Amino acid sequence: MGTETLLDEIAKHLGMNKEHVLRESLEVYLQRELVKLETEYMKLCTKHRVSSVEEMEDLYREGTIDEKDTREDFMRLDFLEDRITKLKNALEELL
Numbered sequence: 811m812g813t814e815t816l817l818d819e820i821a822k823h824l825g826m827n828k829e830h831v832l833r834e835s836l837e838v839y840l841q842r843e844l845v846k847l848e849t850e851y852m853k854l855c856t857k858h859r860v861s862s863v864e865e866m867e868d869l870y871r872e873g874t875i876d877e878k879d880t881r882e883d884f885m886r887l888d889f890l891e892d893r894i895t896k897l898k899n900a901l902e903e904l905l
Contacts, residue, residue, distance in 0.1 A: 837904055844897045851890040854883050863887045 821828035858880060860866045866884055869875045877884075 840897055840901050847890050847894050854887050863891050
């Protein structure tokens with residue numbers, strides 16, 4: 811069964827418009843992804859005792875932390891921050 815047919819069947823079974831089912835599903839998915847990424851972001855921030863990528867970057871500049879030991883986490887934090895922003899923007903557009 812194709813995705814479109816499945817969506818039609820679910821919407822019919824629930825007595826809902828398929829666009830509404832799709833929007834609600836997308837909202838739940840985006841929120842769930844946002845929670846996962848924010849959790850990972852906070853764990854990495856806690857690990858390095860920072861509150862943001864910018865703060866970690868400041869610590870590099872000050873020489874407080876060694877870049878070679880933390881570079882992977884820094885790159886991951888930067889990626890997560892970007893992804894979180896994109897998910898929040900997508901949710902705003904959806905709502």
